[in-house]
Amino acid sequence: MNVIVVNKRNIIVISTLIISLFLASGLSKQQAVQQLVIHGTLNNHYNPIKVDDSYSKEVFNLYLKRLDPSKRFLTKEDVVALSIFKYSIDDNIERNHFKFFNHTQKIYTKRLKYIKKNISSYFDTPLDFSLDEFLESDSDKRDYLSSLDELKDYWKKSIKYQILSQYISLKEAAVSDNTLITATFDAELEKKSREKVKKEFNDTFTRLSEESIDDHRNYYFDTLINVFDTHTNYFPPEKKADFDINISGKLEGIGAVLREEDGFIKVVRIVPGSASWKQGELKAEDLILKVAQGNKESVDLVGARVREAVKLIRGKKGSEVRLTVKHVTGEIKEIPIIRDIVTIEETYTKFSVIHDDRYDKRFGYIYIPKFYRDFKNSSGKNTTDDVRNALNELRLQQVDGILLDLRNNEGGALVDAVNTAGLFIKEGPVVQIKGLSPAQNVLKDRDRSLLYDGPLVILINNYSASASEILAAALQDFRRAVIVGSNSFGKGTVQTFIDLDRMNPAKTAFFNPLGSIKLTIQKFYRINGGSTQNKGVIPDITLPDASSHLDVGERHLDYALPFDTISPTTFTPWSRAPLNTEHLASLSQQRLSESEPFQNLIKHIHFIQERFDDTLLSLHIDTAISKKISTSSESKAYSDSIKEFDFLSINIPHQKRLNDAQKESYKQWSETIKKDLYIMESCSILNDVFQTYALVTKE
Known part of the structure; x- marks a missing residue:
């Protein structure tokens, strides 16, 4: 078989000759797209691969898996x-x-x-x-x-x-x-x-x-380059507008991020503040089986494409959509949701003061749902300024420690991850970036000012990804913060879009629009030299996770790039209060073993795991009903066991400056804090860190 040799260049290079040949040889638009997609990826991908027999085998297997x-x-x-x-298939491509x-x-x-x-x-x-x-x-x-x-x-x-x-x-x-x-x-x-x-x-x-x-054919084009890595894709023109199928923001809908998985429509994430988030029953990892408009008959979504599902789920503000979903427990339930417009306020940073009566301590709590920045407006809202304002307010409140919550934060503006990390250190490197060239680019915090130097805990989970992993990893490497929760997602790569129409506008106008390719061009590395890719950030203190049985994370995705290392960069670890994370983890595990809420969670996790592993479904009515009753009973029992922690009280120090919409958002948010197991235990860990700081101060 013939091999297409990789030309490793870090800029978009599609020769005028190739484009001219498209027109001169009378090739179809589909043939033009196939050539541009392949050559565009080969010339620009972080880790280009040979288009040969091995490549053909991977494309063959992946396409059949996607098709059926x-x-x-x-x-x-x-x-x-x-x-x-x-x-x-490589020969198919060469002969077009x-x-x-x-x-x-x-x-x-x-x-x-x-x-x-x-x-x-x-x-x-x-x-x-x-x-x-x-x-x-x-x-x-x-x-x-x-x-x-x-x-x-x-x-x-x-x-x-x-x-x-x-x-x-x-x-x-x-x-x-x-x-x-x-x-x-x-x-x-x-x-x-x-x-x-x-x-x-x-x-x-x-x-x-x-x-x-x-x-x-568009799915086929996507498969041709998806074997390069899991985040490299072909986007036909209509799909580019619906990138990530995020039914939120300025769209009228329910506020859920969806994807296709094994023939089902899966909920990837619930957008904070959205109609789904407010309704409360739709969860990440749910499978949407059916959709109905108001009182109309349901439409089956099994086997449907995401684009079709989105068309059915979206709708005007105030209208009702009914989703029949299958929870991870196996329970099938119909969920009514009133569509709404998701306001941007709902996804901004929030903060509060948590008073913990167990230790008579006041902890600052900062929740960052994503790293946002309006690049078109230099004076617009951004994560760094909002976290800075939160820290200044919390310092005035004389809190005994800060809990930074990055759970479900899928990333965003890299500059804000770097600048936010800089609020907790004097100066130094935050992340290394490497592309096709041997050079390593180090992004640093160059501001020598230190806004907060007290006890710091960062809470992450399986859905903390990309920029949030950069922040957590940097402060972990500096030994500035204790990382708590579950292993992060493990997305340590950078993608960019290449518009196929713009590769050579003068020569491709005849075919426009051709679509775009999204491809991986760089990789993130921690300041200690390790990548966040695939491996993610491993917490210093691990807490039980209800999604632990699910294949969540980069390492579970087809063709994810591997973990690797480069040379570490020079940095000075935090020295004010050396953290003995092993001792802190031991104290936490002892508390968990004596905590009824956590023991209930662990029991529920085991039940979910058993249901998840039980894939052989009985078609006998007695067995099916028995299983249904058991699932409903366990789900209700666990739901009933979740109570507010009466030893936690929440104060919003800037309450008077909030508008009505913000007040309602904060009200709902505050109610979830008092029932949150992970926040409860993180406060205990913060208290342990506080004791370490207090001991150093005495010495």
Whole structure:
């Protein structure tokens, strides 16, 4: 096989000759996009790879995984038939044709029609829920099905499970909250369940059949470069406007970040202050199974693309959308949400004073949901100024320590991560950045002033990423702060967008718009030389995490760049109060072992883990109802165990300066603080750090 040799340059270089050849040779727009996407990535990616047989194998496997993540369309025979292209996709690219894509599309379309034709009649006959049948829901635990008969059998069991779940939900709705449902058969509810699932089945196949060949070719283009690394993607023109599918900001919607995963629409993050956040029931990692507008019938989202899901979920302010979701516990629930406009105030830094009666201490609490900055307005709001103002206010309150909360902070403006770190140190390096060139760029805090020099704890979790990891890692390396929580996400890379239309406007205007590529161009490194990539920031003190069983983090993503190291840079560790983090961790673990709230959490985590691992689903009515009752009972018991900590009181020192919207936002935020286990334990850790500072002061 021929190899496309990598040309390692750190600038956008697509020769005029290549573009001219597009026009001169009469190539199609799709062929132009394929060449530009590949060459643009090869010439600019941080870690370019050879487009050869090994590359072909990776593209082959990833594209089939994306096309049929649940292994419910393609058979083993189909995969074998397509395997003739497994090592020749590089040749397809060099010769600028789409043989692999075209053959895959043909087989996929054929299977869609086959399933639609052969399964539709299954809804016409009442089902028997007394049979001992099972469905393996985890596609990683089963191979592609061997024959069309096995494929039909899988679909029948899958549909039966959906009807059974719907049937149980209807039975639950027919009884009062405190009444347990029974397995007594109700023919009318069974018929209603079949009719509802049949409609969802037909809707799903209608949407799948309406996807154009260009839609699928765009997924293919994306796969061609996604094997370079997990954050390198192709964006067709319409997708660029919906980057990250963030239904928030100035959009009228619910305020949730979504993505496609294994054939489902998964909630990645709930935007603070959004309609979903205020409603409170939709959570990160939930799977959105259905969506309905007000009182209208639900539309099935299983197998739907994110773009289609977003169109259904978005809507005018004040209108209702009903989402049927599957929580990580396995519980399926319908959640009504009134759409709203997310105001920017809701995502700004907040701060308060927490009085802890256990130690008679006052701790400053600063919550940073993201690192924001208006680059078009030099006098606009930014994270650094807001944290500086918070620290000045908290110093006036004479707090005994500061808790900096970076949980769920997915990053943002790098300059603010660096400048915010500088508020807690006199001066020095904060992060190293390396691109294709051997040179290492060190970003430093050059302001010798020190705004706060007291006890400091930083709280992180699995969703703390990018810029928030830079801040936490820097202050950990300086030994300036104690890092508490769970392992951070591990995104230590920098991406940029390249507009394909702008590569050579004079020559590509004929094809415009061509879309964009987002590709990784640099990597972050800690000041100690280690990367935050993949590995993330490991806390000094680990706390139990309800999402620990989930595959959250860069290390779980396909084609994530590896952890590596470079030379450390010179810095002077914090010396005012040396922190014995091992001793602090020991004190924390002792408290956790005696804490009823944390023991309840650990018990709940074990239950969730068991449910998560139980992927073999029973289609027997008795077993299904028993499991449903058990799940509902455990979820309610844990929910009821969450109480406010009466030894914590919250004071908003700047309350009088807040407007009405801010006051309401702060009110809801304050109520969550008093129930937050992690804040409660972080206050205890802050008290331990305070004792260390007090001891040094005495000496």
